[in-house]
Amino acid sequence: MLIQEVGSFHPQYVDGPFVTVANFLWLIPALPIVASGMIALLKQPRRRAAATLSIGSLACSLLLALVAFAHVLGGWAHGQAVRETANFTWLRAGAAQVDLGWVLDPLSAVMLVMVTFVGLLIFIYSLGYMEHDENFTRFFCFLSLFAGAMLGVVISNSLLLLFMCWELVGLTSYLLIGFWYQRPSAAAAAKKAFLTTRVGDIFFLLGMVWLFSQTGTLLFYDGGAGSMESEALTGLLAAHAGLGLTAAGAIGLLIFAGAAGKSGQLPLHVWLPDAMEGPTPVSALIHAATMVAAGVYLIARVYPLMQAGSLAGGTTTALTVVTWVGAATALFAALIAVAQNDIKRILAYSTVSQLGYMMAGLGMGGVAVGMFHLITHAFFKALLFMGAGSVIHGCHEEQDVRRMGGLKSNMPSTFVPYAIGMLALSGFPLLFSGFWSKDGILEAAQHWSMAKGPFYMLVCGALLTAFYMTRQVSYVFFGKWRGDGHAHESPKVMTIPLAILAFFAITLGAVGTPAWPWFRAFLDDRAAEFSFGGFHEPGLLALMATSSLAVFLGLGLGWWVYGNKSPQAEEPDALERAAPPVWVVLHNKFYIDELYGATVIAFYAWWAKAADWLDRRVWGGAVALAALLFRGGAHLSRLCDTYWVNGGFDKGCEELANGGGLLARVQSGRVQSYLRLLALAVVVLAAILIWSSRG
Amino acid sequence: MSVISYILAAITVGGGLAAVLLKNMVHCALAVSLAFAGLALLFLDLDAQFAGFVQILVYVGAVAILVVFAILLTRSSETPKDGGVFSPTWLAGLVVAAAVFAVIGWAVLNSVGGLSYETAVPAVTVQQIGQELMGRYVLPLEIVALLLTVATIGAVIVAMHEKEDAK
Amino acid sequence: MTPLAGYLLVAALLFSIGLAGALTRRNAILVLIGIELMLNAANLNLIAFWRYGPHPEALTGMMFAIFSIAVAAAEAAVGLGLVISIHRHAQTADLDEMNRMKG
Numbered sequence: 001m002l003i004q005e006v007g008s009f010h011p012q013y014v015d016g017p018f019v020t021v022a023n024f025l026w027l028i029p030a031l032p033i034v035a036s037g038m039i040a041l042l043k044q045p046r047r048r049a050a051a052t053l054s055i056g057s058l059a060c061s062l063l064l065a066l067v068a069f070a071h072v073l074g075g076w077a078h079g080q081a082v083r084e085t086a087n088f089t090w091l092r093a094g095a096a097q098v099d100l101g102w103v104l105d106p107l108s109a110v111m112l113v114m115v116t117f118v119g120l121l122i123f124i125y126s127l128g129y130m131e132h133d134e135n136f137t138r139f140f141c142f143l144s145l146f147a148g149a150m151l152g153v154v155i156s157n158s159l160l161l162l163f164m165c166w167e168l169v170g171l172t173s174y175l176l177i178g179f180w181y182q183r184p185s186a187a188a189a190a191k192k193a194f195l196t197t198r199v200g201d202i203f204f205l206l207g208m209v210w211l212f213s214q215t216g217t218l219l220f221y222d223g224g225a226g227s228m229e230s231e232a233l234t235g236l237l238a239a240h241a242g243l244g245l246t247a248a249g250a251i252g253l254l255i256f257a258g259a260a261g262k263s264g265q266l267p268l269h270v271w272l273p274d275a276m277e278g279p280t281p282v283s284a285l286i287h288a289a290t291m292v293a294a295g296v297y298l299i300a301r302v303y304p305l306m307q308a309g310s311l312a313g314g315t316t317t318a319l320t321v322v323t324w325v326g327a328a329t330a331l332f333a334a335l336i337a338v339a340q341n342d343i344k345r346i347l348a349y350s351t352v353s354q355l356g357y358m359m360a361g362l363g364m365g366g367v368a369v370g371m372f373h374l375i376t377h378a379f380f381k382a383l384l385f386m387g388a389g390s391v392i393h394g395c396h397e398e399q400d401v402r403r404m405g406g407l408k409s410n411m412p413s414t415f416v417p418y419a420i421g422m423l424a425l426s427g428f429p430l431l432f433s434g435f436w437s438k439d440g441i442l443e444a445a446q447h448w449s450m451a452k453g454p455f456y457m458l459v460c461g462a463l464l465t466a467f468y469m470t471r472q473v474s475y476v477f478f479g480k481w482r483g484d485g486h487a488h489e490s491p492k493v494m495t496i497p498l499a500i501l502a503f504f505a506i507t508l509g510a511v512g513t514p515a516w517p518w519f520r521a522f523l524d525d526r527a528a529e530f531s532f533g534g535f536h537e538p539g540l541l542a543l544m545a546t547s548s549l550a551v552f553l554g555l556g557l558g559w560w561v562y563g564n565k566s567p568q569a570e571e572p573d574a575l576e577r578a579a580p581p582v583w584v585v586l587h588n589k590f591y592i593d594e595l596y597g598a599t600v601i602a603f604y605a606w607w608a609k610a611a612d613w614l615d616r617r618v619w620g621g622a623v624a625l626a627a628l629l630f631r632g633g634a635h636l637s638r639l640c641d642t643y644w645v646n647g648g649f650d651k652g653c654e655e656l657a658n659g660g661g662l663l664a665r666v667q668s669g670r671v672q673s674y675l676r677l678l679a680l681a682v683v684v685l686a687a688i689l690i691w692s693s694r695g
Numbered sequence: 696m697s698v699i700s701y702i703l704a705a706i707t708v709g710g711g712l713a714a715v716l717l718k719n720m721v722h723c724a725l726a727v728s729l730a731f732a733g734l735a736l737l738f739l740d741l742d743a744q745f746a747g748f749v750q751i752l753v754y755v756g757a758v759a760i761l762v763v764f765a766i767l768l769t770r771s772s773e774t775p776k777d778g779g780v781f782s783p784t785w786l787a788g789l790v791v792a793a794a795v796f797a798v799i800g801w802a803v804l805n806s807v808g809g810l811s812y813e814t815a816v817p818a819v820t821v822q823q824i825g826q827e828l829m830g831r832y833v834l835p836l837e838i839v840a841l842l843l844t845v846a847t848i849g850a851v852i853v854a855m856h857e858k859e860d861a862k
Numbered sequence: 863m864t865p866l867a868g869y870l871l872v873a874a875l876l877f878s879i880g881l882a883g884a885l886t887r888r889n890a891i892l893v894l895i896g897i898e899l900m901l902n903a904a905n906l907n908l909i910a911f912w913r914y915g916p917h918p919e920a921l922t923g924m925m926f927a928i929f930s931i932a933v934a935a936a937e938a939a940v941g942l943g944l945v946i947s948i949h950r951h952a953q954t955a956d957l958d959e960m961n962r963m964k965g
Binding site (some may be wrong): 700704707708711712714715719723724727730731734737738741742743745746749750753754757758761762764765766767769779780781782783784785787788789791792793795799800803804805812819823824827828830832835839843845846847849850852854857 | 867869874879884887905912924928929934943945
């Protein structure tokens with residue numbers, strides 16, 4: 001079924017079957033998945049074939065994504081709100097049926113382009129990074145599978161299809177984090193990632209089932225019958241779910257729990273830093289740009305549900321929860337990042353923090369605000385990770401920042417893009433995209449009607465972001481070299497993607513400035529025009545000044561504390577000297593992992609032991625008892641058989657033989673006894689005859 | 696039954712008893728001859744003269760002699776038999792014989808009561824017997840003749856083979 | 863007690879005596895003697911029934927008795943021949959020892 005829905009544009013319904021882009025949307029994830037399958041059949045030494053298949057399929061997907069994007073853009077330019085769906089029935093059980101399908105609208109178009117583009121760059125980067133690894137082919141197989149699954153999440157029009165691809169994304173993340181599985185830390189990290197996201201996924205599944213039972217469909221858009229459309233939402237609002245929530249609110253919270261797992265929000269963030277055990281391209285693609293963004297994308301997708309029931313200017317319970325969790329995560333992770341020494345771990349906590357920003361943006365400002373930050377973050381975070389990978393590669397697999405230093409002269413092709421990425425992340429004013437996207441979130445926070453808490457948390461987070469990034473950059477690139485050997489620059493195949501991403505880290509900001517809010521307009525199906533009048537909104541300039549101040553403060557503080565000084569690894573950190581207890585808490589990540597270990601995992605281990613006891617003693621005992629009974633029965637049966645049946649039979653035969661023996665004595669061979677018997681028989685016969693005749 | 700019948704019956708029965716009870720076998724043979732004779736007289740008493748004379752001719756004259764010959768020819772074991780002349784199970788045999796007598800006697804006494812005909816003495820001439828033999832009973836006659844021939848030859852052969860084997 | 867019954871009882875007694883002798887004596891010849899006695903008793907039975915029966919002029923009883931005597935004679939001859947033959951073979955005429963037909 002194809003319908004072109006309308007927003008605030010002129011309605012234009014198109015009837016009848018015609019070929020549109022939505023029909024071919026499924027090719028975008030299918031190509032990388034097919035490539036992954038084909039690579040799985042190759043042998044390990046066929047590197048070139050694997051890389052070609054992988055990169056080629058993703059390039060084709062990128063082309064198709066650009067075609068789809070152009071289609072939507074064209075529609076937008078002509079004043080139409082494009083939302084094309086292609087649905088089909090997958091399961092039918094009596095009266096109920098489960099449909100799957102894909103949707104092409106501005107949200108999915110933008111996401112498609114971002115995922116395929118950044119993914120392609122990272123694939124090319126991996127050619128250089130994984131060159132010395134013997135499992136090159138397996139890497140590209142998993143990477144392609146991941147890309148296909150992530151694209152499946154993006155295009156899906158059905159919560160079920162999204163969930164299926166979501167799980168597949170989780171699986172490939174597990175496979176890629178544990179890529180070097182011989183390392184126990186990598187295997188443990190993969191398991192931790194999978195299990196932690198699983199906790200979130202259970203809530204997601206619950207929400208999905210509830211939604212299906214309440215609305216009868218899992219499709220998002222279905223020509224009026226979808227679960228994100230007004231008819232279903234009204235029904236959801238009418239149903240109550242206890243604790244003062246409506247069904248819509250409860251389902252929204254459950255789905256957010258799933259998103260929180262995947263996007264590393266506060267209670268379920270523990271897996272993301274450990275996931276740095278995987279190769280750096282994996283960290284760049286999955287844990288910076290795409291997979292962790294899937295949670296944010298999910299919330300954006302089900303935004304009508306999250307938003308249902310809100311009054312004008314107000315907000316719903318679900319969105320409030322999203323906001324607070326996001327803001328808390330942003331601040332929390334930024335604090336921890338200050339006290340980390342592993343180059344990738346700093347970036348990992350930075351990712352957690354920025355995901356919190358995105359969630360807060362979604363909660364307070366709407367889909368466009370959160371998604372803009374997601375897109376810009378994807379570019380500069382991927383850039384930062386790839387740069388970190390380049391640094392690690394150049395320092396001969398060294399990852400501790402205290403053993404690096406002075407690399408700006410040794411590795412200039414890495415330094416420049418890295419610096420651009422770092423400034424974008426920090427939110428350096430005006431020039432870099434991060435500033436505009438973060439400002440969008442801060443503006444939404446400032447105008448949020450519920451509380452001002454998130455705003456302050458986010459501003460502090462921005463300050464801390466600038467601070468710890470400065471710390472990292474000064475440790476890595478400035479000062480003197482503290483490592484072993486000599487650092488060398490990475491090959492071009494690794495540095496050129498860095499440059500491309502750096503370019504976008506700067507220019508993408510242009511589509512989200514108040515002067516030309518194209519991104520917001522595109523996603524909200526409105527017209528956009530370029531005018532500097534956008535800057536004249538009340539409070540906007542003040543906000544920009546505030547955030548710039550926070551950024552400069554952070555940069556300055558960082559430089560002042562760490563600057564060109566290059567303390568040795570054995571020396572305590574400057575902050576550590578200043579406030580040791582604070583440093584210890586931050587360095588140990590607020591002891592969250594230990595807390596979980598003592599409570600959840602300890603409880604689970606106890607529970608597993610109890611279940612094992614139950615299984616072995618009680619059920620096993622019952623089984624053993626049954627077996628014993630059977631054996632006893634068998635013994636009894638055998639006894640029965642031996643003594644009664646056999647014995648009886650044998651005795652019977654013996655008696656028969658004896659009887660025969662006895663009878664044989666009649667055959668004495670003596671004539672007189674025979675004669676005697678004859679006479680006796682005659683007597684008996686005569687007596688009978690006489691008796692019968694007398695009677 | 697007249698007195699003579701009783702006396703004759705007593706002689707016969709006595710002879711039979713003696714034949715069965717005596718130890719010496721020759722005495723037994725003689726006793727059984729007496730019994731045969733008594734029986735012949737009983738036949739005469741019953742007006743079956745031909746049967747009586749045939750009895751004397753055959754039984755007393757031939758069978759008894761045969762028995763004596765047989766006793767004489769098998770007397771090599773003159774040694775007194777250990778255990779006596781009666782078999783160890785003589786009581787069982789006696790009991791069975793007594794039972795037989797009881798049953799037959801009972802049958803006789805219970806059924807013959809109304810069966811006595813006071814018929815006239817039948818006048819049986821030898822001619823009549825001859826005519827019967829040649830007329831109605833010619834087949835049995837011929838068969839008996841054959842039987843006697845076979846018996847004679849058989850007895851001779853049975854006795855004769857022994858002689859060849861003894862060589 | 864009719865005369866017939868009397869003769870029949872005598873015959874029965876003679877028969878039982880003959881049977882007792884056949885069953886109790888050890889020597890084979892004496893067993894044959896007993897058998898002869900039994901046959902004779904039967905003959906007496908026949909003649910008695912002929913004399914006191916309904917049709918004595920048919921001579922059935924007398925004929926039967928005569929044939930019986932003839933057969934008895936033949937049987938005695940063969941039987942005694944057999945006893946003599948056994949005696950030559952086993953050196954004894956003791957019936958208790960002749961149990962080769964023992965089952």
